[in-house]
Amino acid sequence: MKTESIEARGVDYSRVFTQAIDRLHAEGRYRVFIDILRNKGMFPNARCFAGHNGPKPITVWCSNDYLAMGQHPKVIAAMEEALHDVGAGSGGTRNIGGNTHYHVDLEGELADLHGKQAALLFTSGYVSNEATLSTLAKVLPNCIIYSDELNHASMIAGIRNSGCEKRVFRHNDLAHLEELLAADDAAAPKLIAFESVYSMEGDIAPIAAICDLADKYNALTYLDEVHAVGMYGPRGGGISERDGVAHRLTIIEGTLGKAFGVMGGYIAADRTIVDVIRSYAPGFIFTTSLSPVLVAGVLASVRHLKQSSAERDGQQAAAATLKAMLRDAGLPVMAGETHIVPVMVGDPVKAKKISDILLAEYGVYVQPINYPTVPRGAERLRFTPGPAHSEAMMRELTDALVEIWDRLELRAAA
Numbered sequence: 001m002k003t004e005s006i007e008a009r010g011v012d013y014s015r016v017f018t019q020a021i022d023r024l025h026a027e028g029r030y031r032v033f034i035d036i037l038r039n040k041g042m043f044p045n046a047r048c049f050a051g052h053n054g055p056k057p058i059t060v061w062c063s064n065d066y067l068a069m070g071q072h073p074k075v076i077a078a079m080e081e082a083l084h085d086v087g088a089g090s091g092g093t094r095n096i097g098g099n100t101h102y103h104v105d106l107e108g109e110l111a112d113l114h115g116k117q118a119a120l121l122f123t124s125g126y127v128s129n130e131a132t133l134s135t136l137a138k139v140l141p142n143c144i145i146y147s148d149e150l151n152h153a154s155m156i157a158g159i160r161n162s163g164c165e166k167r168v169f170r171h172n173d174l175a176h177l178e179e180l181l182a183a184d185d186a187a188a189p190k191l192i193a194f195e196s197v198y199s200m201e202g203d204i205a206p207i208a209a210i211c212d213l214a215d216k217y218n219a220l221t222y223l224d225e226v227h228a229v230g231m232y233g234p235r236g237g238g239i240s241e242r243d244g245v246a247h248r249l250t251i252i253e254g255t256l257g258k259a260f261g262v263m264g265g266y267i268a269a270d271r272t273i274v275d276v277i278r279s280y281a282p283g284f285i286f287t288t289s290l291s292p293v294l295v296a297g298v299l300a301s302v303r304h305l306k307q308s309s310a311e312r313d314g315q316q317a318a319a320a321t322l323k324a325m326l327r328d329a330g331l332p333v334m335a336g337e338t339h340i341v342p343v344m345v346g347d348p349v350k351a352k353k354i355s356d357i358l359l360a361e362y363g364v365y366v367q368p369i370n371y372p373t374v375p376r377g378a379e380r381l382r383f384t385p386g387p388a389h390s391e392a393m394m395r396e397l398t399d400a401l402v403e404i405w406d407r408l409e410l411r412a413a414a
């Protein structure tokens with residue numbers, strides 16, 4: 001038996017797996033995770049363990065803890081208190097022992113944030129999108145989902161898993177969306193799924209105009225505000241709060257892991273819709289609920305950001321300053337009205353090379369963004385300056401990028 005050839009035994013599993021990884025290397029988009037520890041209270045300073053003798057100090061430029069709330073004293077104190085009060089985990093699903101008072105309080109806080117009747121927590125933003133979209137479209141027979149072409153992978157997964165008809169409209173293209181809506185049976189249930197801030201481009205959806213189309217064609221709306229909650233609107237309710245249109249959206253979805261600085265995801269909607277998802281979504285039902293320690297931290301974060309705009313203002317100012325510095329230095333910073341600062345490279349190997357040099361020589365940590373997160377040929381560096389990034393740090397970053405752009409002769413190509 002031992003001498004039997006691989007062909008005779010069938011699939012060579014290990015070769016298939018190795019080839020799958022080799023393909024990523026060949027395309028220059030094999031992902032290397034940088035091993036870091038953030039220094040509490042000193043964000044964006046951190047320690048890096050990758051490829052060095054011992055930890056080396058670095059500045060983090062690509063965190064989605066946009067407002068450094070993950071290190072806010074109120075958040076840390078709330079988590080410590082919860083840990084000592086109730087212990088580490090929730091001990092169960094929401095239905096079986098895991099419905100802690102922290103969860104109930106946070107859902108009330110999030111419903112209020114978006115002016116909705118109810119909210120529902122999930123273990124991540126990814127799960128909230130997948131579970132809600134897949135369940136909604138199953139509960140609505142013959143539902144058609146209209147999805148922006150740049151929607152996040154979690155929305156795409158939810159739509160696919162619902163098994164419903166899907167129409168993809170060109171990014172933020174109202175005319176195309178209307179064309180698709182008008183072409184379908186007027187009586188069919190419809191749902192338009194889109195994001196407010198597109199996190200890789202840094203642009204914003206025309207929410208009010210999409211709601212107008214939804215009204216005209218009797219469609220429901222599903223808005224992913226993952227990159228906007230905590231950061232836009234007078235209380236951090238996102239772009240829908242900023243634009244005064246939250247009441248027009250059927251479902252608003254958000255994360256607790258980015259601007260709120262901890263972990264988890266949620267939807268906010270009217271009571272009946274939330275009850276449907278709570279009752280039918282496997283991704284909500286069959287999983288241990290978030291640790292009460294995490295939920296306590298999020299509660300402190302959401303409550304703080306509802307009444308403090310200092311972090312939001314600081315972030316907007318930092319983003320504007322960095323964009324101006326990069327533009328003035330002749331670097332290909334992408335236009336956009338949000339806090340995200342993407343610098344286009346257009347090649348996966350070069351994007352990785354720039355990121356490697358920044359880390360090794362300048363102590364600057366920014367992850368290259370490659371396919372499938374962005375389309376091929378649109379590889380980029382994505383900077384997320386926040387209130388804790390000083391002008392001196394931005395100047396150092398800009399100077400480093402200019403030096404590397406010259407060294408790699410990227411100017412002509414950019």
Ligand SMILES: Cc1ncc(COP(=O)(O)O)c(C=O)c1O
Nearest residue numbers: 124125126152226255257264265
């Ligand atoms: C637009 C969008 N939606 C959803 C998610 C998932 O959120 P989470 O990180 O909480 O799973 C992300 C995460 O990166 C995202 O960018």
